[in-house]
Amino acid sequence: MPPPQASYAPSLDKLIKSLKSQPYETSIEALIFLLKRRQVKGDDCAVATAHILLQVVARSKWHDVDQLLGRVQSVGSRLARAAPHEPVIGNIVRRVLGLIRDEASEERNNADDLGSESGSDIQSLAPTNPPPQRPAPTPVLMRSSTAAPGGLQVSKSMFNILSAATSADTPMTGASTPLSQAQPASVHALRTEVIDGIEEIMDEIQSADDQIASFADVQIHPGEYVLAYQPTKTVERFLIKAATKRRFTVFIASIDPIDPGTGEKPYAALRKKLNSHGVTTVNLASNGLMAYISRVNKVIFGAKVIYQNGGLLVDSGACIAAQAAREFLKPVIVLGAVYKFCPEDPSDEAVIGELGNPSSFVSYAGGPEVEALDIENTVTDYIPPSLVEVYITNLGPQTRHHLASILADHYKVEDIGYSLHDGEV
Amino acid sequence: MSKQGGKGAASKGKKPAKAGGDDKREDALQAVIIADYFQDRFRPFTLDKPRCLLPLVNVPVIEYTLEFLALNGVQEVFIYCGTHSEDIEQYIQESIRWNPSSIICPFSSLEFIRVSDATSVGDFLRDLDKRSLISGDFILVHGDCVANIQLDPVLAKHRARREANGDACMTVVLRSVGEEPHRAAKARGITPVFVVDDTDSRCLQYDEIHPLIKDRRLMLDQSVFKHESFSVRSDLIDCGIDICTPDVLALWSESFDYELPRKNFLHGVLKDWELNGKLIYTEIVEDAYAARASNLQMYDCISKDILERWVLPFAPDSNLMHDQSYRKVKNNSYVESGVVVERGSKVLQSAVGKYTSVRAGSSISGSVIGRRCVIGRNVNIKDSYIFDGTVIEDGAVIVHSILAGDVKVGANAHIPEGSLISYNVEIDRDVRLPTKPPARISAKTDYGEPVENDASLVGPNGKGAAYEVVDDDSDSDSEEEEDGDPAQLQNNLIYSLEGLNISTLSVSTLASSDDYDSDEDDEHAGYLHAGDGQRERLSSFTSDDSSKPDAFHGDAVNGLVDALRGDDNEDFDSAKLEFMGLRLANNASDSSMRRAIAVAFTRRAAEMLSPEHGGLEPSKAAERVLRGKNGAAKFIRDVGVGGDGVKPQVEFALALQKGLVSVKGLESGRAGTLLAALLQQLYSLDVLEEDGILAWWADKRAAEGETMTKVKEKCKVLVDWLEEADEEDSDEDEDEDSD
Numbered sequence A: 001m002p003p004p005q006a007s008y009a010p011s012l013d014k015l016i017k018s019l020k021s022q023p024y025e026t027s028i029e030a031l032i033f034l035l036k037r038r039q040v041k042g043d044d045c046a047v048a049t050a051h052i053l054l055q056v057v058a059r060s061k062w063h064d065v066d067q068l069l070g071r072v073q074s075v076g077s078r079l080a081r082a083a084p085h086e087p088v089i090g091n092i093v094r095r096v097l098g099l100i101r102d103e104a105s106e107e108r109n110n111a112d113d114l115g116s117e118s119g120s121d122i123q124s125l126a127p128t129n130p131p132p133q134r135p136a137p138t139p140v141l142m143r144s145s146t147a148a149p150g151g152l153q154v155s156k157s158m159f160n161i162l163s164a165a166t167s168a169d170t171p172m173t174g175a176s177t178p179l180s181q182a183q184p185a186s187v188h189a190l191r192t193e194v195i196d197g198i199e200e201i202m203d204e205i206q207s208a209d210d211q212i213a214s215f216a217d218v219q220i221h222p223g224e225y226v227l228a229y230q231p232t233k234t235v236e237r238f239l240i241k242a243a244t245k246r247r248f249t250v251f252i253a254s255i256d257p258i259d260p261g262t263g264e265k266p267y268a269a270l271r272k273k274l275n276s277h278g279v280t281t282v283n284l285a286s287n288g289l290m291a292y293i294s295r296v297n298k299v300i301f302g303a304k305v306i307y308q309n310g311g312l313l314v315d316s317g318a319c320i321a322a323q324a325a326r327e328f329l330k331p332v333i334v335l336g337a338v339y340k341f342c343p344e345d346p347s348d349e350a351v352i353g354e355l356g357n358p359s360s361f362v363s364y365a366g367g368p369e370v371e372a373l374d375i376e377n378t379v380t381d382y383i384p385p386s387l388v389e390v391y392i393t394n395l396g397p398q399t400r401h402h403l404a405s406i407l408a409d410h411y412k413v414e415d416i417g418y419s420l421h422d423g424e425v
Numbered sequence B: 001m002s003k004q005g006g007k008g009a010a011s012k013g014k015k016p017a018k019a020g021g022d023d024k025r026e027d028a029l030q031a032v033i034i035a036d037y038f039q040d041r042f043r044p045f046t047l048d049k050p051r052c053l054l055p056l057v058n059v060p061v062i063e064y065t066l067e068f069l070a071l072n073g074v075q076e077v078f079i080y081c082g083t084h085s086e087d088i089e090q091y092i093q094e095s096i097r098w099n100p101s102s103i104i105c106p107f108s109s110l111e112f113i114r115v116s117d118a119t120s121v122g123d124f125l126r127d128l129d130k131r132s133l134i135s136g137d138f139i140l141v142h143g144d145c146v147a148n149i150q151l152d153p154v155l156a157k158h159r160a161r162r163e164a165n166g167d168a169c170m171t172v173v174l175r176s177v178g179e180e181p182h183r184a185a186k187a188r189g190i191t192p193v194f195v196v197d198d199t200d201s202r203c204l205q206y207d208e209i210h211p212l213i214k215d216r217r218l219m220l221d222q223s224v225f226k227h228e229s230f231s232v233r234s235d236l237i238d239c240g241i242d243i244c245t246p247d248v249l250a251l252w253s254e255s256f257d258y259e260l261p262r263k264n265f266l267h268g269v270l271k272d273w274e275l276n277g278k279l280i281y282t283e284i285v286e287d288a289y290a291a292r293a294s295n296l297q298m299y300d301c302i303s304k305d306i307l308e309r310w311v312l313p314f315a316p317d318s319n320l321m322h323d324q325s326y327r328k329v330k331n332n333s334y335v336e337s338g339v340v341v342e343r344g345s346k347v348l349q350s351a352v353g354k355y356t357s358v359r360a361g362s363s364i365s366g367s368v369i370g371r372r373c374v375i376g377r378n379v380n381i382k383d384s385y386i387f388d389g390t391v392i393e394d395g396a397v398i399v400h401s402i403l404a405g406d407v408k409v410g411a412n413a414h415i416p417e418g419s420l421i422s423y424n425v426e427i428d429r430d431v432r433l434p435t436k437p438p439a440r441i442s443a444k445t446d447y448g449e450p451v452e453n454d455a456s457l458v459g460p461n462g463k464g465a466a467y468e469v470v471d472d473d474s475d476s477d478s479e480e481e482e483d484g485d486p487a488q489l490q491n492n493l494i495y496s497l498e499g500l501n502i503s504t505l506s507v508s509t510l511a512s513s514d515d516y517d518s519d520e521d522d523e524h525a526g527y528l529h530a531g532d533g534q535r536e537r538l539s540s541f542t543s544d545d546s547s548k549p550d551a552f553h554g555d556a557v558n559g560l561v562d563a564l565r566g567d568d569n570e571d572f573d574s575a576k577l578e579f580m581g582l583r584l585a586n587n588a589s590d591s592s593m594r595r596a597i598a599v600a601f602t603r604r605a606a607e608m609l610s611p612e613h614g615g616l617e618p619s620k621a622a623e624r625v626l627r628g629k630n631g632a633a634k635f636i637r638d639v640g641v642g643g644d645g646v647k648p649q650v651e652f653a654l655a656l657q658k659g660l661v662s663v664k665g666l667e668s669g670r671a672g673t674l675l676a677a678l679l680q681q682l683y684s685l686d687v688l689e690e691d692g693i694l695a696w697w698a699d700k701r702a703a704e705g706e707t708m709t710k711v712k713e714k715c716k717v718l719v720d721w722l723e724e725a726d727e728e729d730s731d732e733d734e735d736e737d738s739d
Helices: A012-018 A024-036 A043-059 A065-082 A088-113 A119-125 A140-145 A151-168 A178-213 A233-245 A268-276 A286-293 A318-327 A348-352 A368-372 A400-410 A413-417 B061-071 B085-094 B121-131 B152-164 B222-226 B246-254 B261-271 B296-307 B549-565 B573-586 B590-609 B618-627 B632-641 B646-662 B668-684 B690-698 B706-713 B716-732
Strands: A225-229 A249-254 A280-285 A298-302 A305-307 A312-315 A332-335 A380-383 A390-393 A396-398 B030-034 B076-081 B109-114 B138-142 B145-147 B168-176 B191-197 B203-209 B230-233 B236-244 B279-285 B290-292 B327-329 B333-335 B346-348 B363-365 B380-382 B397-399 B440-442
Touching: A012 A024, A012 A043, A024 A043, A024 A065, A043 A065, A043 A088, A043 A178, A065 A088, A065 A178, A088 A178, A088 A413, A178 A233, A225 A233, A225 A286, A225 A318, A233 A268, A233 A298, A233 A332, A249 A268, A249 A286, A268 A280, A280 A286, A286 A318, A298 A312, A298 A318, A312 A318, A318 A332, A318 A380, A348 A380, A390 A400, A396 A400, B030 B061, B030 B121, B061 B138, B061 B145, B076 B085, B076 B121, B085 B109, B109 B121, B121 B246, B121 B261, B145 B236, B152 B168, B152 B236, B152 B279, B168 B246, B168 B290, B191 B236, B191 B279, B203 B222, B203 B261, B203 B279, B236 B246, B236 B261, B236 B290, B246 B261, B261 B279, B261 B573, B290 B296, B333 B346, B549 B573, B549 B590, B573 B590, B573 B632, B590 B618, B590 B632, B590 B646, B590 B668, B618 B632, B618 B668, B632 B646, B646 B668, B646 B690, B646 B706, B668 B690, B668 B706, B668 B716, B690 B716
Parallel strands: A225 A249, A225 A298, A249 A280, A298 A332, A332 A390, B030 B076, B030 B138, B076 B109, B168 B279, B346 B363, B363 B380, B380 B397
Antiparallel strands: A305 A312, A312 A380, A390 A396, B138 B236, B145 B290, B168 B236, B191 B203, B191 B230, B327 B333
């Protein structure tokens, strides 16, 4: 008998494994339903979106930049609408759109400058740095385009230049029919560039936690008391990294007294790791954290998403901790990778918070009293920017006033205006 | 319920499986959806649409089931349809998501199977067994299941159990909802009672109770007490999700008369587990949601649960359907795009579908409104379900009712609690529908013809007439009981015992899983009492003679007599099997079985005495009847007498005596001789022991009435002989004490 499959339920890992073997449209739909069923959430959404967009760029049929942008926008908005509670998806889509615009404009520039050189040279000359490291290429043409109602108009004209330029270098490719050959060559080059770019974004997502953790020893000083409210993976890594260099005490606040899955105390693995480095850990029930706040030196959160005003989404309950810290003048440190920075203001729904299943607070078996209650279990909290002291990104610590420049570096103005939640293309 | 007209059980609706489905067959997870219920609880709505296409929070019920299967990674789906099967097939065909040829369908194959002559769920499963489509473990669900359970751990447990013991054939997924469930969380009509072993969660016994039976108690099987600790649980929702091995289908095939998966199959298999050796386990989930929209009350309850997000990810704003666009707005409501809610109107804890408009001054609370509805000014809608395209004019009041699609409600009409208004009905202005009993209005008859409008009910310009739920047997609502039909409780939106003839109003529940001492009970059955003084008893289907006595008795006797008449070389086993099946199907008690067997044998024996059947001597006839067939004696010993000790033997002897007395045209002298001959044969076949016969002789009941005494007298010779033999016995063997 063959070893039975361990699990049947679809998951992101399975989806990524099957990406190559199925039509990309199938993968998109599969992801949409994973998102709708909340089988993929949090940071995984970013990874999943990048994977899907990579497939779209690599496998869908497109002949010019406009088509590609349109394709990515439509797929992106479908994904974003499937999970309006995960703005990270929109961030990745915007990053990819920006990437495509960059590559297209660069190719145009290259073609302009090096019109007589061969296509292969164009490819090799294209920058391979990840976008964040690169100073934002803000051609005058694109800046001015923001005032114009249609951003796509510009790229169309851009493309015309591009195709004109590429047709100029067709003699060098040795093709028999210059006109028909021109398009595929540039499309192919662009495709490769964009795929490389998306892979870099994926690398960035993957390495972001480590990069953030590398700032840990600057932030946490020996002998400090640190409150971590429901530490996310990012926060865990941050604390562990700090523990290798520093001796301090961590208060871990959490809602569930016992992890329902394993029956262990929450964050048992994290505590073990911290203890092995000689860091003392204390578990707190979230409602008891007020008593300790005066003792705490700083409060650390991992953000789900950081809006352009500096406000952020966190797991529910964290806002109280942040407010308590504010009352006691304790600094609040927010960990969030650059890809979590969202060039939007928080929507009303986001500020109210996403509603979860009431059963985590009230048992369905509770009888008539349950019927008499209206139970709202918000699973996310919005922390207003005024409560946050410093944001630690994978590019280093930032204050609220510098968030705008990070956003400007990473998103194209055209894409910021593009609403992902409106109708499909 | 009307049956499918097609010829033969051929799978007309079968569609080619998607390529690539076959090579993964080994470990692809399979699921079977039962999409017909052979019930009419959703009448009159189901006249137009099958139950699994009725909208539940504006999404057809079957979507929830399919999504639940997709959520758990099911690859191959088989759907069994009955009535309206074309509609269901068409729906799936037109669905972008579920059409198996669509690239976005999460299933590798989705097949429809039609069984034209099926009259019960059992017929479906027996058909499935014949088709051998199932290669391994599969999930059996109903087409009205709403659940968000993660089945992976359950499947893993099931697999581990099956590998440890090949007889572990089924895992029943149940959900605990507490003693006094939130809302109508349980189908309060019928409460399932599971007896579960605490250590390995094996299901030991299954019974059902409902408020209409007079004698609410639960007779625990003797074998239950062999387990160290067990719980009797009536706080569970049976969500109809079973994880089965193909053995389960074989069991269905063996028991050709099982109809319902629970009441017949589960009850029967557990009852006879010593015969079939199959083990059934339960999986009780506490932290996930699962329920079946199996009646209107459950429909109501699940709708509310979805609105309150208990069933996440199934909430309106998850937009699981392709063209949905729900957003959460204030007051815990969900609104689709294109909805116009005028100022001054309130929408509380409701869902409102696309392009519906709500005019000023109206208030909607706890309701689900479909698409393209028009709701006028100052309308008040509370706890109601309104399907697509309904028009409600100014000032109407609708409380806790269901209005199907394209209904028109005139201005200032009043629709009180519990009203069910089917498709295309029109209620004239200023009409007040009756409250007791709540109106049930349809524009169609059972046969799909338009009804004659009942102006006194729906007003002079109205359309539609009262719909009567037909309550005849051919409807095959197989949950009928002799004490009253619990289905009555289930086809109303509002759970009410009013107007129904029941002995007490308290719906009984079991308090807890105390350990009951079997010794206290002489019948080896635990009568359960709740600890708080108030006596609550659970029902028993096994204890009383009266449960369907006629149907069972008649069928059983005829079956046995036919078998006895049959070819002499034939084995008696098939007759036995049939008899056992009949017994399980009818929940016949031991005593009615005994009676049936005794009557069958005496009838055959008496028949042989008559000249046209050879006019045998009584002794010859008795021998022919009892020894003529292989296994007949064993059958009597195991089933007819059934059990050790003197008491069952006395009962059987009495039954024989009564049987002979009741045979027509047999004069009592001859009957007595025949009885003596039968008893003697049974004695020599070791079916009856001398103690048993002597105890019968001494029993008062054997001498009630003139004929009985006459018949009995004829056996005196036998008894004297036995007594003598007995004395000799005790003389020879003095150690043995005989009384």
